[in-house]
Every structure is written in C-alpha cells, then in structure tokens.
Amino acid sequence: MAAQRKIPTPSDDEQRAGADLEDLVGYNLKRAYVIVSADFRRTLGMDGFGPRVFSALSLVVQYPNITQSELARMLGIERSGLVAIIDELEGRKLLKRIPVPRDRRVQALIPTDEGRAAYARARDAVRAHEAALLSDLTAEERETLLTLLRKIRQTED
C-alpha cells in the first residue's frame, strides 16, 4: 500500500504532486535560465553589461566587420531591436559604425581596442561565474547539457 503523502494538499490522479510542470522542458528551461541570468547580472551588472549587450559585443569582437542585419540574425532578434544595443556600445566607445563604400546602406561594426579588452575581461568573468554557479555539475554533465541545448536550437524554429 502507498504511504500517505506529506506534500501540501496534493491532489487527485497524479503520480507525483505538482509533477505536471516539473516534467515540462519549457518550464524547467525558464526556471534554469532565470537563475543563470540573475547570476550573470550580479556578475557583470556593475560593468553595465546586460546579456544582450554582452552577446552583441562578443559577436562583433569575433566577427569584425559584421553588419547589424547579420548580427541580428545570429542573435535571433529583430534588426530594430539591435539599434539601441549598438548605440550603447558605440556610446561607450567599445565599437564603431564604419561606412562600407561598395554598399552605402551598410555600416560595418568593428570593435575598438577598448572594446576588445572590455569584452575579454567580461568573457572571463562570465566563464568564472558559470563555473562557480554550475559547480554541482561535473564537466561531463555540463558538456552534455550544452550538447542537448544545441540540439534543441538546431530545431531552428
């Protein structure tokens, strides 16, 4: 016979109380992301790097001369949403918008020396914060997690 459960007012015909949400990938993704992004902000917030600004700078550093349209596509957001992000990075002198002679609609984005340095510092801080936050996961588990998340991303929506 099954033991009486102690969980607060468990109900009806489920195997585990509250199991519905716990078994959904979407719900668990959201909850996990909230924890990791909160830690990200705690780590880099004082440097004025939100996740979006950090991600955009990362790609500009790693793909100098990228355009805003290309960057938006890589980040999975709309072109219009990128304007404020680039404005901020340019205002802080971490990158420049450079006219491209052969197509005058386009402006290539290139990081400044200061941008490259600030990015390297931020990247190292983020890596350190993730390593500490996820220290309950073995290196293998962390790699497995990344592999599974990338597999979802390949779904390409």
Add this chain to the structure above:
Amino acid sequence: MAAQRKIPTPSDDEQRAGADLEDLVGYNLKRAYVIVSADFRRTLGMDGFGPRVFSALSLVVQYPNITQSELARMLGIERSGLVAIIDELEGRKLLKRIPVPRDRRVQALIPTDEGRAAYARARDAVRAHEAALLSDLTAEERETLLTLLRKIRQTED
C-alpha cells in the same frame, strides 16, 4: 599546421570562430527557451494561455486551496506579479478566490470544474507539442536534460 578556416571573417585567437557564446550555458539556455516558448505560444496562444497563466493554473489545479503568496513562491515570482494572472483566470471562470475564515487576510484559490477541464486539455496539448518539437531527442536524452535543468534549479539562486 592548421588549415585555414572558412567561417565568415573568423578572428584572432579562438579555437572555433564564435565559440565564446556557444560554450556558455546561459546563452544556450536562453536560445533554447526562446524556441520552446515560441512553440508553446503557437500551440496555446489561441486559447489565451501564456506560459505564466498556464503555470499558475497548473499549480492551482494540483494544489487546490493554495494562497497567492504560496503560489508566487512556488513559481519564483513576486506576489504583485500574480495579481493580474489570477484576475485573468478568475475572469475566465477557471478558478475562484475564496475567503478563509481563520485568517481573513488570505484568499484560497480553488479551480472550477471548467478550470480543471481547460487545464487538462491545455496540459495534454503542451505535452504533445513538446514531444513533437523535441522529437530529435531520445526519451533518455530528454530525461537527462530535465535532470540537469533541475540540478541547476536546485542551486536555488
């Protein structure tokens, strides 16, 4: 000697171009969540169920007589943010706020029959949509993913 890379304008001293973001758990969590939640909205959007409303209804159905404060704590959001969600669910007659005699500050939340039925339908639809969206993952991979995400959640912020 290393072969020349073909990736669009790869830069400097990284092993893989653009590898920085790809190796961060936070970035991959975010990208994966965007895909899953967009599919959620496509599936349940016409029924007027956003992720938040769905999650709240789920817990009210599974924990009848729960209070708003308890619910907020379980969902990891602020009490104030729950008011609009409960207003909407009550307005759609999917749950009721019931006064609790022994503590007149509190209102117990109980699902209506219609609320239970609507939730069961929505839950089944979400499960089906997740199964289809994540069909590239084996059952074992999906379980591993849930286990790892729950492990991050246990970090408890």
Add this chain to the structure above:
DNA sequence: TATTGTTATACTCTATAACTATA
C-alpha cells in the same frame, strides 16, 4: 522591388515600493 538601418509604438514579463486590512 528588395534591403539596411532606423524610428515609433506597443505588449509581455518582472521588480520595487507603498498602501489596506488584517494578524
């Protein structure tokens, strides 16, 4: 006609602070 960068606008989600009525 199509595309790039841009602006204007609105909507979702969430947090903070303060109020009220109870305890």
Add this chain to the structure above:
DNA sequence: TATAGTTATAGAGTATAACAATA
C-alpha cells in the same frame, strides 16, 4: 510589528509596421 493581497509605476526585452536611403 509582520504578513496577504493589492495598486502604481518603471524598466527590460522584444515585436510589428513604416520610413528614407540605397541597391
């Protein structure tokens, strides 16, 4: 004093639609 529910407010983040310049 402390807590439950509530309101007001503000700030991210994102999307859609339209526009000017250019292709």
